[in-house]
Amino acid sequence: MAKTNKTPTCSVLQQHRCKFKPVLPEILKKGACFVKTKTGKATQSVADQATVKKIFPNTYGMPEITFVKGSNPAIGKKAIKMAVVLSGGQAPGGHNVIAGLLDGLKKANAKNKLYGFLGGPSGILEAKWKEITPKLMEAYRNTGGFDLIQSGRTKIETEEQLAQALETLKKNKVDALVIVGGDDSNTNAGVLAEYFKKNGSNINVIGVPKTIDGDLKNDKIETSFGFDTATKIYAELVGNICRDVNSAQKYWHFVRLMGRSASHITLEVAHKTHPNITLVGEEVLAKKMTLKQIIDYLADIIAARAKNGKNFGVVLVPEGLIEFIPEMKALIAALNDLLADHEAELSKMNSIVEKKDFIISKLPAKLAALMKSLPAGIASQLMLDRDPHGNVQVSLIETEKLLIEMLRTKLADMKKAKKFVGKFNSITHFFGYEGRCGAPSTFDANYTYALGYNAAVLALNGCSGYLSSVRKLTRKPQAWECGGVPLTMMMNIERRKGKEKPVIRKALVELNGEPFKQFAKKRELWAMSESYFFPGPIQLFGPAEVTDMVTCTLAFERGSKK
Numbered sequence: 001m002a003k004t005n006k007t008p009t010c011s012v013l014q015q016h017r018c019k020f021k022p023v024l025p026e027i028l029k030k031g032a033c034f035v036k037t038k039t040g041k042a043t044q045s046v047a048d049q050a051t052v053k054k055i056f057p058n059t060y061g062m063p064e065i066t067f068v069k070g071s072n073p074a075i076g077k078k079a080i081k082m083a084v085v086l087s088g089g090q091a092p093g094g095h096n097v098i099a100g101l102l103d104g105l106k107k108a109n110a111k112n113k114l115y116g117f118l119g120g121p122s123g124i125l126e127a128k129w130k131e132i133t134p135k136l137m138e139a140y141r142n143t144g145g146f147d148l149i150q151s152g153r154t155k156i157e158t159e160e161q162l163a164q165a166l167e168t169l170k171k172n173k174v175d176a177l178v179i180v181g182g183d184d185s186n187t188n189a190g191v192l193a194e195y196f197k198k199n200g201s202n203i204n205v206i207g208v209p210k211t212i213d214g215d216l217k218n219d220k221i222e223t224s225f226g227f228d229t230a231t232k233i234y235a236e237l238v239g240n241i242c243r244d245v246n247s248a249q250k251y252w253h254f255v256r257l258m259g260r261s262a263s264h265i266t267l268e269v270a271h272k273t274h275p276n277i278t279l280v281g282e283e284v285l286a287k288k289m290t291l292k293q294i295i296d297y298l299a300d301i302i303a304a305r306a307k308n309g310k311n312f313g314v315v316l317v318p319e320g321l322i323e324f325i326p327e328m329k330a331l332i333a334a335l336n337d338l339l340a341d342h343e344a345e346l347s348k349m350n351s352i353v354e355k356k357d358f359i360i361s362k363l364p365a366k367l368a369a370l371m372k373s374l375p376a377g378i379a380s381q382l383m384l385d386r387d388p389h390g391n392v393q394v395s396l397i398e399t400e401k402l403l404i405e406m407l408r409t410k411l412a413d414m415k416k417a418k419k420f421v422g423k424f425n426s427i428t429h430f431f432g433y434e435g436r437c438g439a440p441s442t443f444d445a446n447y448t449y450a451l452g453y454n455a456a457v458l459a460l461n462g463c464s465g466y467l468s469s470v471r472k473l474t475r476k477p478q479a480w481e482c483g484g485v486p487l488t489m490m491m492n493i494e495r496r497k498g499k500e501k502p503v504i505r506k507a508l509v510e511l512n513g514e515p516f517k518q519f520a521k522k523r524e525l526w527a528m529s530e531s532y533f534f535p536g537p538i539q540l541f542g543p544a545e546v547t548d549m550v551t552c553t554l555a556f557e558r559g560s561k562k
């Protein structure tokens, strides 16, 4: 190897990956000056139409937008100032969204400028930002992470915060704001778009669908970015565990996988690796399963494998499982309301035991009994602070440990009754943060760049209150279709922090959808055999069959996989 005195500033892989040029959809290639907007029919929210319309009088019912070829020279005549903010959890490809925005803006007019608010939405309130110049962008192209401008979970919600946001943007002569986030952050984008219009401002707000959880999707948004890369990373790790399990043949590995609410990540990883048991939260809810029934289901498979001399296996547990178990869901909903209603009293209490006793005293008898029956650690974890959007921080609840603790008791009872003949040695894992900042797969690198570029074109066309939409994703990127979907179209009313709020509806795993149906066909075989698949690491170089592979979820949903 040739010697050099220069200290490299990044890894060799990064140096090569920086040179990767994302493939743009054909329609965007020549830039915004060669794109025309085609508007569809007026839209409706997915539910609660009258209420959503009342809350969003200025942005409700806007048409869908599709980009078609055409000449639009006016776009290049006026120089604009755009700002971008990354909101919520990290997802691979965030930097390429920014690169797409920057390139889309500069292609239309070299004088257009892009600024990044620092640390998430709080950066808007505190007016903390930096200019994203082409030079600064270079080192971040095709990299994972959000470190160029960081992220945060602050919600811009109160009248004062909304006014503050508008003031910051006006004062700094910002023409358009792009919010890169999940369902909650994009709901916030919709709220800002409405507020700006209501107050006579022309600042356009565009959202970009981000979340590794894969639950911000619908007919027009085929997937959120980051899901592809994160599930590939988790699948590599789970595949490695499957191989270890089959080599050592002495442990049951319980792997909890991120995905705050929906079980898409777990289901996708199951398709990629074929573990022995996969719990799907949405099925648990549909079957109204109790915690006890889940334990019985797991114990039966463990005992059946033990009968065949197999005291080992792999179990996938979705992070959000706990909220799908009806009795736990009821408990969490009651806790959410009580924690919000008694915030002031609770803040004066010092110990978690004191807080727990206080809350238990306020719960209805059945839920109080359930709370008391839970292992102390889990009960305390359920009481942790909610995030600014009112969500339980499920990534901090060790559901896999709860299952193992209950299984030990169950299997000991079965042993006494001679219904379990084996051993049960378990190991736990939680894979979440490991996947959120990985180098984006080729799919995510292309998709995020296109989403960013497309968002710039939407804003340059004066659209506001839209989510950047790039679709037909199982085709080659050149053939992807581009446009915008009104944010209000995806909303319904849900209970948050004890109040009814308009929010973008989360896409949960559909039990009559192809990804679940295909899994259900195979799970019995996977339970009793060692049909493990080993997907290996993400390939950034090599045959297109491996580098450009889309998720099984997307392929099943969009019909390119049987």
Ligand code: FBP
Residues within 6 Å of the ligand: 087, 088, 089, 090, 091, 153, 181, 182, 183, 210, 211, 212, 213, 258, 259, 260, 319, 393, 394, 395, 436
């Ligand atoms: P987003 O919905 O903001 O994309 O975040 C998703 C997620 O990664 C969840 O899977 C996880 O439960 C949560 O973030 C963890 O949040 P935090 O980063 O605040 O610990």
